[in-house]
Amino acid sequence: MKIAILGSGNVASHLSKALIKAGNPVMQVWSRHHENAVNLALEIGANSIPDIKDISESIEVVIIAVSDNAIENVASQIPVKENRLIIHTSGTTAIAILQKFGNQYGVIYPLQTFSKSADLDFSQVPLFIEGNTASSLDKISNIASQLSAKVQPADSQTRALLHVSAVFACNFTNHFYTIAQQILQEKNLSFDLLRPLIQETANKAMLNLPSTVQTGPAKRNDELTMNKHIDLLSSHPQWQVIYHLISQDIVKKYHPQQAEDK
Amino acid sequence: MKIAILGSGNVASHLSKALIKAGNPVMQVWSRHHENAVNLALEIGANSIPDIKDISESIEVVIIAVSDNAIENVASQIPVKENRLIIHTSGTTAIAILQKFGNQYGVIYPLQTFSKSADLDFSQVPLFIEGNTASSLDKISNIASQLSAKVQPADSQTRALLHVSAVFACNFTNHFYTIAQQILQEKNLSFDLLRPLIQETANKAMLNLPSTVQTGPAKRNDELTMNKHIDLLSSHPQWQVIYHLISQDIVKKYHPQQAEDK
Incomplete structure (x- = not known):
């Protein structure tokens, strides 16, 4: 052909x-x-x-x-x-x-x-x-x-849903790698420091459903740490908003009671 | 000891x-x-x-x-x-x-x-x-x-910045894998379909700075596709907000002129 x-x-x-x-x-x-x-x-x-x-x-x-x-x-x-x-x-x-x-x-x-x-x-x-x-x-x-x-x-509808899921799993994920890269760059730290973590995060998703291996401050509903992190991002207000919003979504998923009215 | x-x-x-x-x-x-x-x-x-x-x-x-x-x-x-x-x-x-x-x-x-x-x-x-x-x-x-x-x-300040960068590169990333997992589950599609993409996204970050390998609708400032995706997420208003906000941050980074006043 x-x-x-x-x-x-x-x-x-x-x-x-x-x-x-x-x-x-x-x-x-x-x-x-x-x-x-x-x-x-x-x-x-x-x-x-x-x-x-x-x-x-x-x-x-x-x-x-x-x-x-x-x-x-x-x-x-x-x-x-x-x-x-x-x-x-x-x-x-x-x-x-x-x-x-x-x-x-x-x-x-x-x-x-x-x-x-x-x-x-x-x-x-x-x-x-x-x-x-x-x-x-x-x-x-x-x-x-x-x-x-x-x-x-x-079909076209299934394909569109695959695409939107891929935007989260790939495009947005890579943007978060980029935000992490920039946070480190501003402190003259090498992106190499994060590579084992990124690799392991993906490895875990190869063997597990990601919902079963979530970790981090929002998963533990650790408000003290989340607030400190938001303070640390003060020179990037947009990232503060993103940090808060994603954390809120994680808290809502893993601590449905505590997340109410926040 | x-x-x-x-x-x-x-x-x-x-x-x-x-x-x-x-x-x-x-x-x-x-x-x-x-x-x-x-x-x-x-x-x-x-x-x-x-x-x-x-x-x-x-x-x-x-x-x-x-x-x-x-x-x-x-x-x-x-x-x-x-x-x-x-x-x-x-x-x-x-x-x-x-x-x-x-x-x-x-x-x-x-x-x-x-x-x-x-x-x-x-x-x-x-x-x-x-x-x-x-x-x-x-x-x-x-x-x-x-x-x-x-x-x-x-020191303690560097460690805190490493931690907040890790929250983006790992915890938030895994939450986005989870959102993708849930989008597929609601359509009875297997998370397996996304695993090669997740692996490759991480692989690319092993060999490149992520800012140099960003892809996707927001990277191209493709408003048509972004709007369709936001429509597709109508049963999850919180994800619509997240989709919009992250896309906006990507557009702002890669198309600084077009992103103004949006």
Whole structure:
């Protein structure tokens, strides 16, 4: 199946490399910033195209791997062609956004965090797939199964919930690593000091349900420590608010009586 | 050095096992709930004592490993005795809380998350130590170095900042894993689906500064997706507030212009 990739970001980059590794000819790359398309195309041995209208007639699968808020606009520029499969890769975007392609369209949503700087074993990335028809789903399943051992169907609503849960488990988590990094930096302390703790926190979640291994001042409803911490964050009022709010949510979960009226 | 442990929680349990593994005789265990002291004492081959006043004359080191808000009360019950070293294990509690022991006191603060259900290589746990005198610090350093390869001095203020950064990097992170777990549970989806993502998010922080590998809708300032996610969380208003606040903090960091007046 001859493939064109629209997008040159983290998902487009990792996905196109996985496709090629699995033996699929990724022929064309387009990006909003043409130089990015040129770079990715060079890296994977494809051609870069300056305009979406330049998608070759011979392309059988077009994969849209752009920001969620750009999908509609990008999709509107893809020429409609019979027997061409159009796929987007977004968690929160419904399959219906592609319905103008009437014929064959669907979704491959990789539930993983990609950074260009980080290598990744794509075969372990959970892929959630959806197709507009059983036949589309079948084709998409064939492509996805070449890339990963963890493929399963999910409708648009399920996929959106997976995405929002991933924002908490990954994006917000990484932001909290960043806040911790900044707290240490301001005191000239190395982020290395926290790495064993971060690793162990994730390790525990590999073996346990996280709700069963919560620790910390809020879990113990230790108001003295929580108040001291909020004082320590005085030069970052926004983090004080965040600290208070998350702690309150933890207290509410593990000490439902005490949390009332606070 | 004959040791008594006051406390029977996660830190007391892991620390006393590490002490014994390193060849130190942990002789006595006390806990607010005597049955917990009995259980831990049985596990490590020590004696449980029902009252702090029962600490034997021969004990040379007393380690206070109780909740931060209980340290003062526990310390007040320890008989003052010359040449006995008193140590607490708290991040946010200043060394001064032990000053009534005039003679020798200090802190061993393990920067790690402990759960009774999770085994852990204590030799890799960063230990931050403080002593009231150079001689106390030296003794504490000797004990700590038997337990871990990663021992370094830190004053009470530095330790408190390490602790608050750890609350973000570990406790709040685990709570976000828990929110994700609950979002999936409500849809009968397995937490297994998120485990590769959690692992990779932590892996990336082992090799990069987290501020350089942030991903997600807020990082892209993708308001469409953020608004959809907030809608999806409608049955959990508290999580909507949390989602909004953290996203706002991410947008502010990576898109300082756009975040103004929002």
